Amino acid sequence: MTGTAGSRLWNRIFIGLGLAVLAYAVLAPLTSLEAAQSLNVPLLTDKLWFRLATITAMFAVMATAWNIIGGLTGYAAFGNVAFFGIGAYTTGMLIAKAKWPFLLALPLAPLAAAIFAVLIGMPLLRLRGHYFAVASLGVGVAVGELVQNLDYRGEPIFGGASGLFLPIVAAPNRDLYFFYLMLGAAAVSIAITWVVLRSRFGYGLIAIRENEEAAAVIGVNTTVHKVAAFALAAALTGLAGGIFAQWNVFIDQENSFPIAYNVEMILMALLGGTGTVFGPAAGAVLLQLLIQFLSGSLPITLDLPFVPEDAMPVLAQVVLGVLLVLVVIFAPRGVIDFFGGRSRLSIAYLRRSLRETSI
Amino acid sequence: MGDFVQLLIIGLLGGGIYAAVGVGFGLVWGVLNIVNLAHGALVIIGAYLTWQTFTAWGLDPFLTLPIDAVALFVLGYAVQRGVINRIIRAPLLFTFLLTFGLNLIAVNVLLLVFKSDFRSVTTSYSGAGLELGGIVLPYIRLAALGIALLMAAALAALLSRSRIGLAIQAMAADRDAAQLVGIDLRHAYAVTYGLGAACAGVAGGLIAMIQAITPTAGEPYTLQAFVVVILGGLGRVSATVVGGLAFGLIEAFGQSIPGSGSVFANAIAFGVMVLVLVTRQQGLMGRLR
Numbered sequence: 001m002t003g004t005a006g007s008r009l010w011n012r013i014f015i016g017l018g019l020a021v022l023a024y025a026v027l028a029p030l031t032s033l034e035a036a037q038s039l040n041v042p043l044l045t046d047k048l049w050f051r052l053a054t055i056t057a058m059f060a061v062m063a064t065a066w067n068i069i070g071g072l073t074g075y076a077a078f079g080n081v082a083f084f085g086i087g088a089y090t091t092g093m094l095i096a097k098a099k100w101p102f103l104l105a106l107p108l109a110p111l112a113a114a115i116f117a118v119l120i121g122m123p124l125l126r127l128r129g130h131y132f133a134v135a136s137l138g139v140g141v142a143v144g145e146l147v148q149n150l151d152y153r154g155e156p157i158f159g160g161a162s163g164l165f166l167p168i169v170a171a172p173n174r175d176l177y178f179f180y181l182m183l184g185a186a187a188v189s190i191a192i193t194w195v196v197l198r199s200r201f202g203y204g205l206i207a208i209r210e211n212e213e214a215a216a217v218i219g220v221n222t223t224v225h226k227v228a229a230f231a232l233a234a235a236l237t238g239l240a241g242g243i244f245a246q247w248n249v250f251i252d253q254e255n256s257f258p259i260a261y262n263v264e265m266i267l268m269a270l271l272g273g274t275g276t277v278f279g280p281a282a283g284a285v286l287l288q289l290l291i292q293f294l295s296g297s298l299p300i301t302l303d304l305p306f307v308p309e310d311a312m313p314v315l316a317q318v319v320l321g322v323l324l325v326l327v328v329i330f331a332p333r334g335v336i337d338f339f340g341g342r343s344r345l346s347i348a349y350l351r352r353s354l355r356e357t358s359i
Numbered sequence: 360m361g362d363f364v365q366l367l368i369i370g371l372l373g374g375g376i377y378a379a380v381g382v383g384f385g386l387v388w389g390v391l392n393i394v395n396l397a398h399g400a401l402v403i404i405g406a407y408l409t410w411q412t413f414t415a416w417g418l419d420p421f422l423t424l425p426i427d428a429v430a431l432f433v434l435g436y437a438v439q440r441g442v443i444n445r446i447i448r449a450p451l452l453f454t455f456l457l458t459f460g461l462n463l464i465a466v467n468v469l470l471l472v473f474k475s476d477f478r479s480v481t482t483s484y485s486g487a488g489l490e491l492g493g494i495v496l497p498y499i500r501l502a503a504l505g506i507a508l509l510m511a512a513a514l515a516a517l518l519s520r521s522r523i524g525l526a527i528q529a530m531a532a533d534r535d536a537a538q539l540v541g542i543d544l545r546h547a548y549a550v551t552y553g554l555g556a557a558c559a560g561v562a563g564g565l566i567a568m569i570q571a572i573t574p575t576a577g578e579p580y581t582l583q584a585f586v587v588v589i590l591g592g593l594g595r596v597s598a599t600v601v602g603g604l605a606f607g608l609i610e611a612f613g614q615s616i617p618g619s620g621s622v623f624a625n626a627i628a629f630g631v632m633v634l635v636l637v638t639r640q641q642g643l644m645g646r647l648r
Contacts (some may be wrong), residue, residue, distance in 0.1 A: 123637045129451050130394045131636055138629035141582065149622040207397040263459055266513045270456070317467040324460030328453045329445050357449035359544050 018282070020316075050175035054247065056288040057182035058240050062261065063268035063280035064189040064321055065236035070266060071274030072193075072202065073229045074135040074209030075125065077129040078262050079140030083234040085256040087241025088140070089147055092164045092251045102169050106242045113238025114231040121230040137262065144257030163252030166245060178247040185243060186281060189236045194277045196232075205229050208277075264291075270332075294319055330354065365494050372496070372605020375504030378578050378600045379565055381587035382511050383558030384597040388588060390531040390551045392451070393443065396458040398584055399577030400465035401556045402590045405431055405563025406572045407473060413480050415565075420480050421502065429561035435556025440549040447548065462581075469574035477571040485568070502567040508600065510561055514554065515596040527551050531594075550568050582625065586632045592641050601643055604629070 062084065069077045087109035094105035124135050150157045158164065168174070196202040204225045207215035216222050245251050264287065265280075272283025294316030330350045380402060387395045395401075400542065406426040412423045446453050488497040518524035526547045529537040538544050566572065566580075584605065591602020606628075614629045 070452070076455060078455070123633060127378070127636055130388070130455075131589075133451070133455055134394060134582070135629075135633060135636060138582060138586075138625070142626040143628040145623060145626050167505055224583075266452075266456065278599075311471055314467050314470045318464055318471070321460045321463030321467065324463065325442065325457055328449075328457045328460065329442070332446075332449060333454060354445055357447065357453070358445040359447050359548065 018278075021149055021285075042155065050179050051174075052288075052292055054179045054182045055292075056285055057179070057186045058244060059184040059265065059268060059284040059288050060281040061182070061189050061240040062237050062265040063272070063284045064186065064193055065233040065240075066265045067269045067274060067276075067280045068193060068196065068205075068236075069229050069233040071269055071276075071280070072196065072205045072209065073226060075226065076129075076232070076235070076260065076266075077136045077230070078133050078266075079136035079138065079143075080237050080265060081257055081259065081261045082140045082143040083117060083237035084241035084244070084261065085144055085147065085253075086113045086116055088245040088251050088256040089164070089241075091157055091236070091242040092166055092245040093158065095311030096159075096164050097245065102246050104240075106246070109242025109245075110235035110239040113241070114235040117231040117234030121227040122223075125226040125230060138204065140257065140259060141260055143254050144259075147257070148253040153281055154222050159252070161252070163250055164245075165251050166251070168249055178243065181243050182240070182247070185236070188239075190277060190281055191230070192236070197277060201228070209275075217296050263324070264320075266318075267327070271327060290323075292317060329357075330358070362615075365614055368494060368496065368606035369440075371604055372500040372504055372607070374604035375507040375610060376562065376565060376569065376603075377583060377587050377606045378511060378603025379503070379507035379562035380559065380584045380603045381591070381599045381603045382514055382596055383555035383562070384581075384584035385588040385591070385593065385596070386514070386551055386558070387555035388596035389594045390527055391447070391548060392438075392442075393447075393454045393458065393552075394451075394585065395552075395555065396581055397438075397462040397465060398555075399557055399579070400462045400469075401431060401435065401559035401577075401582035402566065402580050403469065403564040403572060403574060403577030404434070405560030406559065406567035406576070407469060407478075407563075407574075409564040409567040410478050410480055410572065413482075420482060420564065421506075422562045424506065424561050427564040428557040431560030431563075432553040432557040434553075435559075438556075440528065440545060440603070442516035443552065444545055444548055462578075466574050466577070473574060475573055475575070477573055478567075479571040480509070480567045482568075499568050503569065506561070506565060507603070510558060511596050512598045514558065515609030517554070518596065522550065523547065523550055579625065583628055586628045589632055589635055591643055598643070605643060 008158060014241075024299045056194055062080065066077065066080055069075050090109045090112040091102070091105045094100040116194060120139055124132060124139070127135055148156075148161055151160075156162075169177075196205070204215065204220040207218065207220050208225055212222055241256065243258070248255065265284075268283035268287045269280040270283065271287055272279030272281065274280070295313045330353055332353055380398075383401075384395060384398045387393055387398070408427050408430055409420050409423040412418045412426060413420050418469045442461070443454070443457060446457055482497055486497075488495040489501065490496075518528060526537065526542045527550070528591075529540070529542060530544065530547055530551075534544065537547075562580075566576075570576070587602040588599055589602070590605055591598035591600070609631055610627060612625065614623070
């Protein structure tokens with residue numbers, strides 16, 4: 001599909017808009033807090049803005065990380081939340097129980113997640129297709145269960161059902177600090193994807209995705225490649241988890257191993273376009289805004305007739321499900337595809353993607 | 360020794376439920392090559408149907424099972440015909456995500472309708488059981504095991520004797536060849552999914568009599584159904600039944616280990632699954648396809 005002049009224009013507009021939004025996201029917090037107050041302009045940011053921006057960056061990390069194993073290597077990992085939780089609990093345990101400082105504990109989060117990924121990746125990555133997908137889903141569920149319930153002489157090892165409380169880190173501006181930290185993690189993930197896509201290693205992964213037997217025949221050591229990709233994805237996801245633990249101050253099974261994250265990160269990568277560098281992060285921004293909007297966390301909320309306010313989060317999940325179904329059926333190559341200039345949103349496009357996959 | 364027999368019986372009775380949940384899942388997976396993540400939701404829809412007809416009309420829960428089967432068959436047929444058929448040729452990640460999306464919709468619609476309160480079906484014979492040498496066998500669980508076995512036998516007979524059953528088997532063997540000999544794939548796929556949903560509905564009806572249900576109570580059953588099918592081996596109803604009973608036994612004995620318990624249900628299920636996948640991928644009774 002060659003880009004026409006029109007789609008190139010769209011491409012430029014899209015990139016320009018994206019850069020503007022990014023610049024705003026990075027700079028807004030700096031300009032706002034005290035400066036805005038002293039100049040008496042309305043606050044650009046508040047607690048809510050930071051929370052939303054940090055969560056969005058966190059999902060950008062997870063979606064980008066998933067893309068390495070799911071999008072580039074073609075292994076549908078459904079249990080990446082296990083790495084998030086392991087990262088969170090690694091920093092959590094080191095800070096809360098061993099009294100380590102945060103910045104010393106943080107590098108161990110990706111390390112622990114990567115080691116775990118190597119250990120389970122060796123047996124699991126021998127499985128193909130459905131078997132791998134559900135086995136990894138099982139890992140996600142089982143690790144959370146073990147973390148919550150493992151006892152040693154009647155004492156919960158990891159804080160049990162009551163979770164872990166971390167001492168609050170002493171930073172001059174906590175919200176800003178963690179926002180930039182998470183944003184940095186997202187930038188690192190994207191940069192790593194960019195490098196991988198241009199490396200011999202990345203070509204090996206793509207070869208595995210396209211045809212694993214053929215990749216092995218032309219000399220790609222498939223086991224090493226797959227396990228390395230899995231560990232890389234795990235390390236980045238674990239990093240996000242480690243930052244999350246200190247940012248949120250409290251961790252338990254519910255917020256460190258939410259099964260919903262598994263699918264949200266995949267849907268984000270899918271929305272943005274799997275196998276691309278920026279797609280998953282863009283999808284994360286898109287979907288996270290939608291989720292927050294539907295669940296009523298944004299300043300602009302939706303008042304629907306006949307729907308009580310407390311039903312909105314549930315309704316948001318229904319909408320998420322419908323969105324998932326529609327994207328999978330009509331736009332399997334990602335919504336960003338329309339803006340990237342490779343194809344345009346049209347009835348013909350939707351009909352073509354339907355015809356390709358239906359009977 | 361008494362403990363051993365008791366665990367054996369508890370395991371087999373629990374295994375009946377797993378077999379009931381597993382057969383529909385195994386059929387859909389084996390024939391359509393779809394790992395149906397909405398299976399747990401279908402189970403719980405059946406459970407709510409039984410609860411609703413029981414509380415609204417006072418119908419005996421066992422009499423609601425045919426209603427569950429018919430209603431879920433219709434629902435399953437419509438879902439496959441209207442939605443899943445559209446992406447049946449897509450890579451497996453897409454069918455996976457699609458069924459997950461359907462699960463999300465179903466569970467949250469149930470939450471909107473029934474709220475997250477625990478519901479249970481309590482009849483006059485709920486607590487009663489057959490006493491056998493110091494061990495009490497609850498009537499409902501015995502009946503559930505019987506119904507699960509009957510349902511599996513009926514499904515196996517349907518697949519090997521009826522015209523549509525043979526068509527389904529032909530599709531499982533070779534989709535394109537089946538189309539060449541004149542099988543209407545869209546219809547036969549929808550019937551297959553409908554049958555799987557009907558089995559899930561009956562399993563749900565049984566579950567409503569045994570445990571308290573909530574809209575999210577079906578989710579563990581999806582993972583367990585997968586383990587059951589892997590354990591038995593993909594492709595035959597009888598293998599799934601064996602897998603279900605074996606899984607019930609593993610769970611009963613696994614949870615009796617000191618320090619273990621029902622909180623590790625998923626961890627045990629997962630451990631068994633990985634062990635089977637790594638050592639004997641065709642399952643206890645299966646043939647590799």
